Amino acid sequence: MSTYKVCLIGDSGVGKTSWLNRLMGEEIESMYRQFEVVESKEKEKFGGLRVDEYRDSDCCIIMYDVSKLLTARNISCWIRDYRNTCPNNPIIIVGNKLDLGVSKFEKRKLPILGKNETLVRISVIKGINIKLPLTLISNTLR
Numbered sequence: 798m799s800t801y802k803v804c805l806i807g808d809s810g811v812g813k814t815s816w817l818n819r820l821m822g823e824e825i826e827s828m829y830r831q832f833e834v835v836e837s838k839e840k841e842k843f844g845g846l847r848v849d850e851y852r853d854s855d856c857c858i859i860m861y862d863v864s865k866l867l868t869a870r871n872i873s874c875w876i877r878d879y880r881n882t883c884p885n886n887p888i889i890i891v892g893n894k895l896d897l898g899v900s901k902f903e904k905r906k907l908p909i910l911g912k913n914e915t916l917v918r919i920s921v922i923k924g925i926n927i928k929l930p931l932t933l934i935s936n937t938l939r
């Protein structure tokens with residue numbers, strides 16, 4: 798079975814590490830074993846990953862916090878950062894913290910999605926849709 802390399806980036810505090818930890822706590826079905834996820838370093842607002850880490854990846858997850866508008870507005874910066882190295886790979890935009898409610902003005906802050914860009918909303922804490930980002934990736938890359 799081939800392995801998919803996934804870059805996981807997004808503003809600090811949106812829940813990237815929590816999501817990875819939660820997934821690891823799940824009973825891992827064989828399908829999910831094929832993912833190798835590299836998360837951007839802690840507390841680096843626009844740190845992102847290294848170019849060589851982007852270059853090796855098959856796709857990217859950009860996480861934001863549905864209750865924090867600034868993190869939605871920053872998605873386009875993260876897209877640009879990844880697209881500099883990987884113009885055509887799929888990007889899954891993951892809005893986390895659905896349990897806190899989606900900000901009323903979110904729609905205005907979200908970027909217009911391009912080809913190969915999909916948006917899903919999840920809640921790590923409530924366990925809503927937490928496997929969906931990986932399912933979408935495996936469907937897209939298959």
Ligand SMILES: Nc1nc2c(ncn2[C@@H]2O[C@H](COP(=O)(O)OP(=O)(O)OP(=O)(O)O)[C@@H](O)[C@H]2O)c(=O)[nH]1
Pocket residue numbers: 807808809810811812813814815816837838839840841893894895896897919920921922923
């Ligand atoms: N309400 C709520 N809080 C969440 C959820 N997921 C994560 N959190 C909280 O968000 C905070 C930040 O989570 P982290 O996983 O450390 O965020 P991160 O994106 O890894 O942040 P950096 O490593 O600094 O880039 C923690 O206090 C989590 O408990 C969620 O679904 N709902």
Ligand SMILES: [Mg+2]
Pocket residue numbers: 813814815836838839
């Ligand atoms: Mg983290």
